[in-house]
Structure formats: structure tokens, C-alpha cells
Amino acid sequence: AxxxxxxxxxxxxxxxxxxxxxxxxxxxxxxxxLKIEPADGPANGISTCVKGKFSWDFVNSKERIRHPMIRDEKTNEFRKTTWKEALDLIEQRFKQIKQNHGPDAFAFIASSKCTNEESYLMQKLARQVIGTNNIDNCSRYCQTPATMGLNRTVGYGGDSGSIADIEQAELVIIVGSNTCESHPVLATRIKRSQKHRGQKVIVADLRRHEMAERADLFLHPQPSTDPIWLNAVANYILQQGWHKQEFIDRWVDNFDAQRESLAQYTLEFAEERTGISRDTLIQVANWIAQSKTVCILWAMGVTQHCGGSDTSTAISNLLLLTGNYMRPATGAYPLRGHNNVQGASDFGSIPNVYSGYQKVADEKVRAKFEAAWQCTLPVQDGLDNHEMIRAIHEGTLKCLYLKGEDTITSDANANDVAVALKQVDFLIVQDISLSETAKFAHVVLPASPSLEKEGTFTNTERRIQRLYRAMKPLGFSKPDWEIIQLIANRMGGKWKYKHPSEVMDEVAALTPLFAGVSYERLEGYKSLQWPVARDGTDSPYLFKDGFPFPDGKARFHPVNWVEPSEEQRNGEFTLHLNNGRLLEHFEQGAMTYQSEGIRALTPTNFVEVSPELAAEHGLSDGTMVELRSPYGKAKVPVVVTSRVQGRELYMPLNSIDQPVNRLTGPHVDRATHTPAYKEIAVSLTKLGEQ
Ligand code: SF4
Structure with missing residues (x-):
């Protein structure tokens, strides 16, 4: 023993x-x-929030998977098995599918909960060993539109500066981010700066959450109209001559097209469509023009719309127009949701780029990876998460390998995803517990959470940090990087990584963005913000010497507002359902609900209803209601609150029991296929008191 x-x-x-x-x-x-003790973290100092401090019971939960499991063909039930039997089955099925249907019958989904090294290995397995670019990660569900908006305009899909820059800015504008609950420690730094330094804060959101309450100015636009008010403010600034012409002449292309495109966004049009008064829009323009330094922060309240990429682009256009790039305490700050959303994409788990955003379509880049990996690589961009589900429906995708991702509770249109997962020939789910998605799998592989492995994560400010192993993997579980390597080698990979540091060394050798990253330089509390030069010089601030385009210039990318589809506004579904995070929980709660104290704070999901709507339907706190959309239904108790207005509702997304994605539909961002979770029309029926 x-x-x-x-x-x-x-x-x-x-x-x-x-x-x-x-x-x-x-x-x-x-x-x-025993305890969590903040020492002096580069992003957080000595602060943490309730999740970081108290939500670790999941590590020893009885829900953890301790053995590989395979689905018994006769009973259709899972049975525990050995690693050898599970790997034998994977090898046999992989070889069969590859032989019969080719490499593009495979798809891989990486996780932003896993390490950078694991993200790199997952895409290497897909590309080098299997021969497909069908690799994506869960940032597709949240942040890809922000990356698109920044790539279109300034060339790097990352925060312009550091969290410290946000704190130093004269004006902070927060669009579609419930910052106090979703990024609590960052919110604390803004609150401090507002109180002690006189920082001005503007919040634009549908819901009057804590940060909105604290804001110096709160804008409540009609749902899905953010590009209108952003463009109208930009247009007014131009008309007043408050834009930074010298900066634009030197650093930004395409000004004429931008000026022309903005002309239609008058204050009158914006007031009529967004509901934000003309005077308020002028005040926003005034504050931007008068502030020496402006940062704009945004999150899923922007990105999870059919126009998520366009709104992100409009934000960046506004910053370019007003010269709020290339200086400390300025710039664009998409707030990455999960711990490693930034890193999962940075390290290549996306269908069109290798690590460091090197394009698969670029012959020179491909030749470099082919030489290093000793293989021939696929040329065409692969499928994203959304296209993978479609390809399963169409019968062209036969095998899906998911790591750390509970697609059925996180992708939009849960019922449609369930049909696909039932249909796919071979489904591998690698996770720490038997997720809802794992219940559909043919093979379930037990993985290790962060405390049981080594690696690195990259936070929202592009900061790469090390994590160390606090305890051995539970039962027969293994770190994800080890599992991926076992599978790669069964398929002829000949990988020999003994430690994640060797993976990082390979990434550094192949990736200019990470050229100087090494475990030695990340020892303990040391960190590096990319790009990192070969000599180890990192970049707390991007765009110091220009923008990463051949001419060194940024570019305006004009964007126009597109009206939400008729289907979302018509018929019996007349209420708008917004959704977002609770401070205490993460994702659908598979990890945080394992902590008894945390669970007690928010035992069930609920829907927030405005006092006006509550009066109309005879609702009070605790009344059970059924919400219906064209795609599904959910039953939840009501919380009556003036945080929401009129016919707008708000439902937390952190629930396995009544997940909001039963109601969300197939609509996606036009440029990136990120689901439009924030564009849901529903009906409400009173069921009775709880
Ligand atoms: Fe920090 Fe976010 Fe973790 Fe809270 S959840 S401790 S803010 S990293």
C-alpha cells in the first residue's frame, strides 16, 4: 500500500x-x-478571486476518470480498460479510417484548458502524423472574431499592451464584458485606478452589471448594434477634426475608404438604431478626444454575434483614428476567457496556421515544417469546429478526437451537435471527467488537470508562464501531452519528448514569435510576453516600432452594420436572451461545481427578468418559467432585477443542468463561424412558484 x-x-x-x-x-x-497562496504574480500581484482560491476540489473529485474506457459493442456501455487495449483500438480504427477515407476524414479539437505544449502537439499529430489541417480549438466559440478584427487592422491578434497599461490609461472603454465576474482580478485593477487615479470608465453593455454600475458613463445599445455607435462616434470625431491626422499619415493605410464608409453613420441614425442619445454619443467622442491615452476592452458580448468580427474591427478602427496605438496605456484589449485561449491558438491549433500564426498556405513556411517534421504536409486550410460538425452531418468526417472540450455543452445548438456526435464513426474524448460529450464517445481517455503536470499557459496579455506538478496524476490518468504522444507513436510518429520543455524548444526553433522562449527563462515566477526575440527580449508592449505588415503600417478596414436576420426578431420569440458568466463558476461548471462551498453560492441556473416584464407576466423571484427558442427549451427560476431592461433577459452560461446552449441556434459570425450565442430570441411561459 x-x-x-x-x-x-x-x-x-x-x-x-x-x-x-x-x-x-x-x-x-x-x-x-492545503491552501492557495498568491506570492507575487506578474499579472495579479498578491490577488486572486474566489475561483482561483477555492475551486480546486475537482482535482480529487469522485467524478474524475481514473482509467481509459471503451464502449462495449454488445452492451453499448462503457467498460474500464488498460491503456494498451485503448491504444490498440485507436490504432486499429485510425488506420482503417485513414485507409478507407483519407486523412481529411479526421478532425481534432484542442482545448484552451490545456497547456501550450499540448496545443502544439495536437496540431502536430493532425498535420504531421495524420496529414490533415482539420484542427481547431475552443477559442472558435468565443474569441476568434476579436483576433480577426485585430489581424485585419493591426496584424497581431493579441492585447496591445499589458494589464498594467489598462491600469495606467486615462480612459478605459469596456464593450460587452462583464469584467467583474469574468476577469475579476483585472477588474479590481480598473476599480483601483478609477478610485485613486481618476481614471474614467465607459461601459457599453445590455446589462447593468457591477462594472456598468461603477462606470462614469453607461451606454445601453439595442442588441447587436455596437458597430453603429462605434462608427458614429468615429464619424463625429472626424467631423470635428479631432482625429490624429499625423499618426494616420505616418502609420495607417486606407484612410479615404474609412472616411467614406463612416459618412453614413450620423448621430441621428445611431440614436434611432441604438437607442443611445445623441448627447451621450457626443460625450463619448469628447472623452476619447480629450484623453491622452485610451484602452478599449471587449469580450464575448461583442464577439458572439453574427457581426462579431466586424465590431472587433470597428473598435480597432476607432483606436487607429484617434492615435491610440503605439504608445503605453493605449490600445486594444480583447479579454481572453479561459486560462489558455490565447495560447491554444498561438501554438497552432487552428485550421490555417502553424505555431505563431505562420500560414499553412505559405510554401516557405510549409517547407520549414516539412523539413523539421520529416513529412509532406497538407496544403489546404482545414475545417473549423463549426465546419467539422457540418462535415459529420454530411458524412465526410468519420473520426473526431476531442481533448478537454465538452462540445455538447459549449457549442451552440446542442441538439444538432448531439445528432452529429451520435453519427460519427469514431469519437475519442480525452478529459478529466466523464463530460456530456464523453458520453457519446467510443473511447474515453483519462487526462490530468494542471496541478498534475508541467507546461505553460499564455494569459490575455500574451504572457507565457510556467506551471509545475504539485501531485502525481490520479489513478491511471496521464498528462494530455503524454497521451497525444502515445497515439502519435502508434501511428508511426517516432516522437521522443521526455518533458514539455523539449516541446517548447522545438516550438522556439520553428516559430519566430517564440524564438527566445525557453523553460529556463520562464523559471518560477518569471514570464515572457510574445513576441520574444532569440536573445530573450520580450514585448510587454506591441507595435513599438510599427505594425507587422510588409510596409510596417496598420490599415483601416471599413465595416458596415448588418441587420440581424428576420428570423431572430419575428414570430412568437419576442424576447432577447443575453448570457454570460457568474463570478463563482467556470464554463458549464464541471470543475467549479465540485467545490461544495462554491456550489452552495449558486446551486441552480436562473434567468434575470426586468421589473416591467415581471409585472407583465406576474413573475416574482423564484417563479419557474419555460424559455423556448426555435432550437430548444430550458426551465429555470426567475430573478427579478433592474440589471436588465424591458424585454431583455439574462441567463448565466454556467450550468450543465439547464445550459443556455439548448436555446442558441445555428447563426454564426460571418467571418469566423463563431456561434452568435448573444443573438437569441425566446418566448417565456410562466410555470409556477418553485
Ligand atoms: Fe485570477 Fe481569473 Fe483565476 Fe480569478 S479565475 S484567480 S481572476 S486567473
């Missing part, structure tokens, strides 16, 4: 819950977590 380890151990780790990337020490005794 194992001897219980009674020694206390202190291990540096990085929080597994949000893009702020708080670092702290975890004190353990064997598998027992």
Missing part, C-alpha cells in the same frame, strides 16, 4: 480558470490541497 505523504509541498502554478493568468503557490500534502 502506498505510504501517505505527510510532507507539505509548495508548488508554483497558474490559475486554470480565466485569461487574467493569476500565478500563485499551491500548498499540498500528498493529494490534499
Amino acid at each position: 502506498a505510504v501517505r505523504d505527510l510532507r507539505n509541498k509548495r508548488t508554483k502554478t497558474v490559475c486554470t480558470y480565466c485569461g487574467v493568468g493569476c500565478s500563485f503557490d499551491v500548498w499540498t500534502q500528498g493529494r490534499h490541497i
